[in-house]
Amino acid sequence: MPETERYTDSKKCNEDRGLNATFGRRTTTEKEYTAIFVNSNAVGALFCDGEALSLKHTAGVVVVEINLGDVVYIRTHPQDPVGGAIPSGGVAFYSYLTHHESNPGHHQTIVFDSVITNVGGNYNRHTGTFFCPANGVYTFSWTLYCSAGGHIYSEIVVNSNAVGAMRCSGEGANTYRHTTSVVVVEINQGDAVYIRTHPTSSLSGYLPSGSTYRSSFSGWKLF
Incomplete structure (x- = not known):
């Protein structure tokens, strides 16, 4: 059974393996869509609705097969809306x-x-x-x-x-x-x-x- 790992920024795989990954978000008064990526491919997504009087949180779990050198990370979803400000302009x-x-x-x-x-x-x-x-x-x-x-x-x-x-x-x-x-x-x-x-x-x-x-x-x- 693959071990479960938590990712806060990104992590690079150092061997071919199966992976259980848990990821979650907590927000106050905003809606937020997030996704877990392997390289540039989304392998899981979740939605956290913070439209409440207190903190809300959502957790997701994915089980994926990844390869040596793959990069796993969490980011806001590229297409769905986010309640907060989104940087614009140059990169x-x-x-x-x-x-x-x-x-x-x-x-x-x-x-x-x-x-x-x-x-x-x-x-x-x-x-x-x-x-x-x-x-x-x-x-x-x-x-x-x-x-x-x-x-x-x-x-x-x-x-x-x-x-x-x-x-x-x-x-x-x-x-x-x-x-x-x-x-x-x-x-x-x-x-x-x-x-x-x-x-x-x-x-x-x-x-x-x-x-x-x-x-x-x-x-x-x-x-």
Whole structure:
């Protein structure tokens, strides 16, 4: 029997498995529709009606089969109405890593934990993931530093598919080196975009970042 797990932001599956997931919402005076997603596919939904004098809550349970690398998360429903304000206008974010990643491993999501810009609120600093709010063409850029004598391979991933890759090498150097890469991709509402280390390529040294040299991740919608 699969174990039951609770998701507060998002979680990436680390093995092929069955999954029981519980999710719930609590609201005061508003109606809210939410859905649980695997990558960009809704696998469950619920409605919470808070039109009452006290808090109301609703809980839902799904049982799904998911695969290695799948991202599971909760969001408001993209089509049904929500009682609160909905961000409008452009989409853009910029975030950076506030500390050294001393021992990065293979297939590791890099969580850029400090957010400078987050227009639309679609980047999650706790998981390092940008969730696409609307179909369109987007630009993403990431910069990584590597330690002297080291090297690191990284990828930008949409759901579980790598759409760009980069190598940073400090080999032969006596100080940090950095590399920046840019991709322009067409993505769909609900897609999850994040940076990870390469699943199999070798890693050496550590990933530096700080206030005066920032390993960073940014993106914006073109049209």
